[in-house]
Amino acid sequence: MSDEYYQDKEKAVGIEPPEVEVAPDQAIAKRFGAFGPFLEKLFASGVEARGVERVPEDQRETRNVWNNLLMWWSVNTVLTTIPIGVLGKYVFTLTFQHTVATILCFGFLGANATAFVATLGPQTGLRTMIITRYSSGYIGCTLYSILNILTQLGFATTAVILGGQTLASINSSHGIPLVAGIIIIGVCCLIPCFVGYNMVHVYEKYAWIVTFFIMCCLYGLGAKAGFDISAQKSAEDTGRALSADIISFGGIVFGSFAGWAPVAADYNVRLPADTPALRVFTLTMFGLYIPICFTSILGAALITITDPEYAAAFGADGSTGGLIAQVLSPWGGGGKFLLVLLAFSCIANNIPNTYSTALSIQALGRPLAVVPRFIWVIFAFLVYTIAGVAGREHFSEILSNFLSILSYWTAFFIVIMAEEHFIFRRPGGKLGGYNLAIWDQPSKLPPGFAGILAGCFGVVGAIVGMAQVWYTGPIGQKAGATYGADLGFELAAAFAAVTYPPLRWIEIKLTGR
Structure with a gap:
């Protein structure tokens, strides 16, 4: 491209002069003929019509960039992030100290990666998956969109299961059945995503307040019950096995932070194009890093309580919802009320999953993009609710395996972008x-x-470096002791980082694009 893209403020990132576009609501209504009047009324009532179409500069809002901080704070100050810390002991037999150190270090990497992607939203006015077309082309965007759909539906499934578990644990003998709890959480997630961008931001602006207070209560009640940060010392591995446990758990932590990268630009495309990138980066990074660390460390602390009643509440199947219910039990009815509120905090976490799944489906190609966004929101809700009901008894296994695999593709995706x-x-x-x-x-x-091709090399890096129950790569095997060490995301990022620049240089040399 020539220097003409930098002649004024709006061209600072290579933006062409904005084109006059037909309003999305009018275009969609016209496209659907007899259903047009119904859709016009629906959009007039406040339902968002725009899907993956670019937001031109003259249609941006003056929304406060500080909403970035508040949104991600609400998304992550939730029940769903507590189990991340629980996995440190439950799956990897790490002590509290090693669990916390791993969360702080690997979480910092993941938060920075997501914050970078968020800066591209105001600069381009494009949703995250559409931005990938500028590095990986139309076909590459389709492939990444498929991966992102699976990612967000996986996140959504774990969210509704945990929320349902928590509602079901309020009264084990006469309470809400687990299946009903999952459906209730799913329906509540559907409503703001159906309406769209503005309602998502309004909800996320305030949702963190109540849940942050409840998290503080959990810290206090857990301390009263008796945190024993040395309880796991005798069960923790040593030497190479300990290093392998930390590295493998680190991959899960990285995935929980960087897992938001494929959707990070979706929520600030309406900010002005000249919004300082450093400000967007900083607010997004802290909006992720502080609340996820705060809540996941809470999970690591709660799992150290050695009281038999608390251990029984957690159970052999790893019910984090049951453990939290036990922590709040000294407050009786007040504790149950807080538990209900905490279960519904999963809504804030699941909103980006649901909303961005619809956008990623549209990004698969024009035939799917012409279908209104809210239709795909309903489709996503049905898929993850059914999956949650089917997998409701295997939450910990789903979470640990899913977050590990998630970190693989997000690592090379971020590097290429x-x-x-x-x-x-x-x-x-x-x-x-x-x-x-x-x-x-x-x-x-x-x-x-x-x-x-760089993404394929990233996949190769993940395969040779991964260490899962069902497969361990040759490098992953050598990096650890008996079970290997999961180096999947590190090698996926490294392989892509080395191969993409020369391949892209050749591509530009041959095609000029």
Whole structure:
């Protein structure tokens, strides 16, 4: 691209002059003929019409960028992040000290990765999956969208299971059945996502307040019950086995933070294009890092309580909801009320999963993009609710395996996006910016073979470095003792980082795109 993209403020990231577009609500209503009047009324009532279409500069809002901090704070100050810390002891036999250190270190890496992707939202006005078209082409975007759909549905499934578990544990003999609890949480997640972007931000702006108070109560009640941070010392591995446990748990932690990267730009596309990138980065990073560390460390602390009643509440199947119910039990009815509120905190966590799944389905291609966004929201709700009901008895296994695998693809996904942005799209770089007018024109976008091949190398890195119950790669095996060490996300990122720049340089040399 030439320097013409940098002639004024709006072209600072390579933005073409905004085109006059037909309003999304009018375009959709016209497309569906007889159903048009119904859709017009629906959109007039406040339901968001825009899907993956780019938000032009003249249609951006002056929404306070501080909402980025509050949104991610609400999304992560929730019941769903507590089990991350629980896994440190329950799955990897780590002591409280090693669990906390792993969360702080690997979490910092994941939070920074997600914060970078968030900065691209205001700069481009595009949803995260659409931005991948500028590094991996139309086909690469389709592949990443499939991965992201599976990722967000996986997150959503764990969220509704945990929320349902917690509601069911309020009164074990005459309480809500687990299946009913899962459905209730799912329906509550559906409502704001059906309405769309504005309601999502309004809900997330305030949801953290109540749950943060409850988390503080849990810390106090847990301390009164008796945290024993040395309880796991005798069961913890030593030497290479300990290192393997920390590295493997670190992959799960990284995935829980970086797992938001594939959707991070979706929630600030309406900020002005000249919003300082550093401000977006900082607020997003702290909006992730502080609450996830705060809540996951709480889980690591609660699992150290050695009282037999608390151990029985957690059970052999690893019921975090049951353990939290026991922690709140000294407060009687007040504790049950807080438990209900905590169960419904899963809504805040699950809203981005549901909303962005719909956008990722639209990003698969034009035939799916013409279907209104809210239809795909309903589809996502049905899928993860059914999956939650089916997998309701295997929460810990689903969470640990899912977060590990999640970290693999997000690692090379982030690396490819970052190298495209800082090497090839930087001012004075090979391309000099983003021509955002071509976001949906496959013939003008990069062919994508560089991004796809680099992603394939990332997959190879994950395979040789992973250490799962069902497969251990050769490098992963050598890195640990008996069960190996999961180096999947580290090697996935490294393989992609080394291969993408030369492949992309060749692609630009041959095609000019």
